[in-house]
Amino acid sequence: MSTQPTNVAARIDTAADTVTVAPAVEGYNFAYLDEQTKRMIRRALLKAVAIPGYQVPFGSREMPLPYGWGTGGIQVTAAIIGQRDTLKVIDQGSDETTNAVNIRRFFARTAGVKTTQKTTEASIIQTRHRIPEKPLTEQQIMVYQVPMPEPLFKLEPRVAECRKLHALADYGLISVKLYEDIVQHGSIATTYDYPVIVNHRYLSSPSPIPKFDNPKLHMNPALQLFGAGRERRLYAIPPYTSVKSLDFDDHPFEVERWQHACALCGSHQSFLDEVIVDDAGKRMYVCSDSDYCHEHRAEQEALGVTTQTTTPIATHQEPAC
């Protein structure tokens, strides 16, 4: 293997903007998977798009990363990516975490495509646990990494029975889970992987995104594809499809809100991560979407607003143990 890819990768990770990459490493087919496999995945994807929310089985391949790291998402991306695509990969909203960096580098090497950290410039966004804050467009495709595609699996352990429940749209069980949440916590305490009904028909797992992102699934202009490598299932939410988060009439679905603003960019709109910054339990709240945070900060600087006037670190302190 030549040393060039490593340099290329290094360049991608340091540069914030879109990077044009040198041709892919020799010895691999375009985007790693062989054409036959890609065709198989595309067939499954077509079916998934035709039946929104329905889990389509596919022949998941062994990928050069462990299960749980995005083998499903990476296969979907490999099957749909073209030479003119620009790829963005995020993990927990961030472009800079190990998973995101590695998958981005994987496609830079094996497909030689452009990669970016900017949501607006990407044509394919592979994600784990978040949907970007910036609204998506019809030109974009979201690819979700899904660990467990079956929303009923904790309630009904039999796979055959789960399939039957989906076939008959027999979804009383999932309400039992929400009921138990209210019994135990006083409100629906599910905060991520919040079950949804796609296109008024199929109960689906939105992958472990926070429920904060659930409203973004609804009537989204972008095509949304979900891949679960270990469970060998694909499903899709086509553009402009209704996605309803389940709830009770007297306990309606609502997203979480923070009293804090992002310590870096001052945004009140974004999903915040709570970061503990020292041993005394001081914590700071920052945007989980790193691209949104960068951009918001740039805008603020352009306007001459300094967010640093507000204390970057929340004063709340944990009682000493």
Added chain:
Amino acid sequence: MLNPLLKVRQLSKLYGSRIGCQDVSFDLYPGEVLCVVGESGSGKSTLLSTLALRLQADAGTLHYTSTEGEEINLLSLSEPRRRMLMRTEWGFVEQNPRDGLRAGVSAGANIGEPLMAVGARHYGQIRATATQWMSRVELDTSRIDDLPASFSGGMQQRLQIARNLVTGPRLVFMDEPTAGLDVSVQARLLDLLRTLTSQLHLSALVVTHDIGVARLLAHRLMVMQHGRVVEAGLTDQVLDDPQHPYTQLLVSSVLPV
């Protein structure tokens, strides 16, 4: 004259060459409690499972009259309709409450599940109904959020009965509902069942090996032996004046207290 709720003709279920139950025919009318008695292995439970469509019948016909008065052929019913029927018009009380309850969720959720399955989406109302049913089956309503495992056997059985009756079924199947309970708990449960069936105008098909249970609950009785019904009639008539040798043996085997 009332139409029978359940019309069974020549129903048979075979396990290979062995007989589960054979040539069973009877009518069950609305509001009627029919007990099936017999020793173990006589095909009582097989008959019950076949009637409740849990086992596939091998021969015979089985018809049910729905709320709308429509006569449904149960043996050729599609799965979605069968499930709908089970959810809305039927109940099944298992011998072991653990089989009929969901162990991982609270008592309230157990009672509320059938309601949610038919589309109830108001937490407050589901909870109110669950509370009401808990008091109806004489359970302490303050334990609505406890797991079924923390309940005693008799309480679990009552919880299971509440769960089955909450959707207002017309026909309830019971498989040895009092087996494994001590006699005083049995007596309370039987009393409860008798009250509920008469209040709700329920039809029930109860399988039991306990003649005492049959005497207390049933309007009519069927005695089974080797998969066949050997004698059927009004409870008192069958028990006080048994005609078939096997029934005579069964009645005389009850231990006097």
